[in-house]
Amino acid sequence: MDFEALYAILAAVARNRNNGLLTYGQLSQQYLAATGDWHEPHGSWDAPLGQLNQMLNAVRWPPLSAVVVLQTPDGGFGEPGGGFWESSPNIPARHGERTTGYCQAMTCAGHNCPDR
Numbered sequence: 001m002d003f004e005a006l007y008a009i010l011a012a013v014a015r016n017r018n019n020g021l022l023t024y025g026q027l028s029q030q031y032l033a034a035t036g037d038w039h040e041p042h043g044s045w046d047a048p049l050g051q052l053n054q055m056l057n058a059v060r061w062p063p064l065s066a067v068v069v070l071q072t073p074d075g076g077f078g079e080p081g082g083g084f085w086e087s088s089p090n091i092p093a094r095h096g097e098r099t100t101g102y103c104q105a106m107t108c109a110g111h112n113c114p115d116r
């Protein structure tokens with residue numbers, strides 16, 4: 001895994017205040033374009049995104065993978081996948097539809113929580 005490329009992709013998304021989210025499928029496409037390596041959208045991102053969150057937590061940065069979300073049935077943006085929750089000490093367990101931890105992560109990434 002090229003963590004520098006992954007970080008660059010996620011940081012660029014987080015800086016986009018108009019649409020600062022991307023789906024796992026979009027991440028796979030952007031990562032392929034940046035590195036030439038393909039990762040399946042379903043299931044292959046949990047470990048590397050969790051590792052990135054842990055690296056960022058070690059330097060007291062927010063969990064940047066909060067910008068990577070599931071695609072909703074209507075093609076919109078949902079919330080992070082199951083592997084996001086508890087992937088790093090600064091990310092809580094999933095408690096409900098939208099958790100406080102997700103809202104904190106989104107706020108730290110420079111976005112408003114979707115429920116606020």
